[in-house]
Amino acid sequence: MKFSPALVLCLVLESLLVANRGEIARRIIATANQLGVRTIAVYSEADADLPFVREATEAVLIGPAAPADSYLKVDAVLAAAKATGAAAIHPGYGFLSENADFAQSVTDAGLIWVGPSPEAMRSMGDKIAARNRMQAAGVPVAPGTPDPVPDVAAALVAASEIGYPVMVKAAAGGGGIGMAAAYDDEELTAAFETARTRAERFFSSPSILLEKYVPSARHIEVQILGLADGTVVALGERDCSVQRRHQKVAEESPSPAVTPQIRAAILDAAVKAGEAVGYRNAGTVEMLFDTSTGDAWFLEMNTRLQVEHPVTEAVTGLDLVAEQLRIASGEAPSFDPANPPTADGHAIELRVYAEDPKRFLPGPGAITEWVEPVGDGVRVDAGYESGNKVTPFYDPLLAKLIVHGQDRADAIAKARSAVEGFTIVGPKNNLPFFTELLSNDEFVQGDYDTGLISRMRS
Amino acid sequence: MAEVRAEMTANVWKVLVKAGDTVADGDTLVILESMKMEIPVIAEEDGTITEVKVAEGDTINEDDVIAVIG
Numbered sequence: 379m380k381f382s383p384a385l386v387l388c389l390v391l392e393s394l395l396v397a398n399r400g401e402i403a404r405r406i407i408a409t410a411n412q413l414g415v416r417t418i419a420v421y422s423e424a425d426a427d428l429p430f431v432r433e434a435t436e437a438v439l440i441g442p443a444a445p446a447d448s449y450l451k452v453d454a455v456l457a458a459a460k461a462t463g464a465a466a467i468h469p470g471y472g473f474l475s476e477n478a479d480f481a482q483s484v485t486d487a488g489l490i491w492v493g494p495s496p497e498a499m500r501s502m503g504d505k506i507a508a509r510n511r512m513q514a515a516g517v518p519v520a521p522g523t524p525d526p527v528p529d530v531a532a533a534l535v536a537a538s539e540i541g542y543p544v545m546v547k548a549a550a551g552g553g554g555i556g557m558a559a560a561y562d563d564e565e566l567t568a569a570f571e572t573a574r575t576r577a578e579r580f581f582s583s584p585s586i587l588l589e590k591y592v593p594s595a596r597h598i599e600v601q602i603l604g605l606a607d608g609t610v611v612a613l614g615e616r617d618c619s620v621q622r623r624h625q626k627v628a629e630e631s632p633s634p635a636v637t638p639q640i641r642a643a644i645l646d647a648a649v650k651a652g653e654a655v656g657y658r659n660a661g662t663v664e665m666l667f668d669t670s671t672g673d674a675w676f677l678e679m680n681t682r683l684q685v686e687h688p689v690t691e692a693v694t695g696l697d698l699v700a701e702q703l704r705i706a707s708g709e710a711p712s713f714d715p716a717n718p719p720t721a722d723g724h725a726i727e728l729r730v731y732a733e734d735p736k737r738f739l740p741g742p743g744a745i746t747e748w749v750e751p752v753g754d755g756v757r758v759d760a761g762y763e764s765g766n767k768v769t770p771f772y773d774p775l776l777a778k779l780i781v782h783g784q785d786r787a788d789a790i791a792k793a794r795s796a797v798e799g800f801t802i803v804g805p806k807n808n809l810p811f812f813t814e815l816l817s818n819d820e821f822v823q824g825d826y827d828t829g830l831i832s833r834m835r836s
Numbered sequence: 837m838a839e840v841r842a843e844m845t846a847n848v849w850k851v852l853v854k855a856g857d858t859v860a861d862g863d864t865l866v867i868l869e870s871m872k873m874e875i876p877v878i879a880e881e882d883g884t885i886t887e888v889k890v891a892e893g894d895t896i897n898e899d900d901v902i903a904v905i906g
Binding site: 739 | 873
């Protein structure tokens with residue numbers, strides 16, 4: 379990774395512990411190393427050989443492979459911070475990143491939390507409370523339930539008021555887990571039970587909400603930064619409509635579906651959303667964009683750095699991790715907040731997953747060969763390298779391939795040759811799917827929605 | 837006699853059948869978990885379970901036998 383020398387500055391942060399693994403830990407460590415910050419990796423027994431462990435200044439083994447015994451173990455992470463004298467903790471995404479109690483423990487221990495306040499995290503952590511809060515702040519929300527839906531009977535009543543199809547969601551959920559669309563009473567009955575079981579299992583909360591489901595929607599999100607002085611700025615949008623199982627597979631910025639007028643409206647809504655909760659640091663406001671009506675509705679806010687943040691970095695020229703560290707240190711951003719950078723050219727990110735390219739089922743395994751593509755405008759954020767073992771304990775993201783072109787056609791052309799130049803032997807991977815996607819008419823035209831992959835596989 | 841095998845390295849999350857159970861084509865026998873995804877293992881024929889070779893919490897590899905349907 380190469381960033382502008384202007385970003386190299388004297389930060390208040392002497393050291394940073396990265397409470398994460400894989401590509402995102404490596405990516406955060408890269409920026410911190412470049413800024414002269416001492417970096418501390420924490421890792422599980424399963425991850426000892428991964429590049430992020432080696433690339434940090436120091437590394438601390440925090441437990442066995444199972445996330446509950448390592449990356450999710452608050453005491454172990456805090457003990458590692460204490461033992462190494464870390465000044466700050468960056469949580470990455472997933473794991474403890476949206477755990478407000480963890481953020482509170484970090485600040486209580488006298489450390490800097492590279493993220494928003496625990497209060498802002500709490501107000502956005504519950505999807506029902508967040509919806510209500512946003513509505514009150516004048517941010518448009520989809521028709522849905524203002525209170526948790528206690529049982530199937532109540533769900534059926536709510537659905538008749540909202541109108542089918544509806545989306546069933548875990549209020550404390552994320553990553554598409556426990557989410558299902560229902561088109562009638564029978565589907566809703568099944569979806570409600572599944573959502574509740576998963577919500578309890580994955581998020582320890584049975585709270586469920588129902589929302590209007592828009593089948594031909596695009597998933598568009600806005601990157602915001604809450605600055606040290608309280609100002610909230612928006613750094614353009616990302617289109618994340620290429621999804622399987624409600625999880626993102628490819629993202630791009632700018633969105634081919636967003637006109638300057640719509641952009642102005644959604645960026646304004648995102649800033650309002652951030653201001654309503656006194657947001658600091660990097661966050662993402664996710665919206666559902668109904669292509670048939672032009673409505674954009676608030677979905678949720680992710681109170682952390684997002685997996686797909688590199689597409690915003692590519693088109694704005696910013697290093698968002700460096701901006702996060704500046705904000706956490708109480709410093710001004712590297713750009714003029716009155717004129718935040720807008721998109722220069724077009725960027726696409728492809729999430730290279732350890733999964734078969736047809737049915738998208740996980741395929742862990744040992745990597746015997748790993749060759750990354752290189753070229754102008756090509757960036758690879760990888761969590762693995764040749765010789766590593768991809769284990770079944772964590773999410774299937776192997777690497778992110780990011781391309782930046784002068785326009786969308788150029789970005790697609792660069793993506794095609796970069797996919798061709800990427801060799802992974804060992805675990806199953808979805809590179810062949812990207813070859814298909816990059817020559818799919820709907821995608822190439824830019825005229826697609828969240829149903830794209832289902833249509834490709836029907 | 838049919839052996840039901842694992843399609844991938846995974847952890848066994850739930851075992852829903854035991855030896856002696858009658859199963860039908862399409863029934864879920866076991867739920868695996870790999871890379872944060874639940875993967876149901878389905879019977880592909882009618883029959884009686886003669887053996888279940890995995891237990892909840894086991895780690896299994898691709899091609900390991902999960903159950904035998906007689």
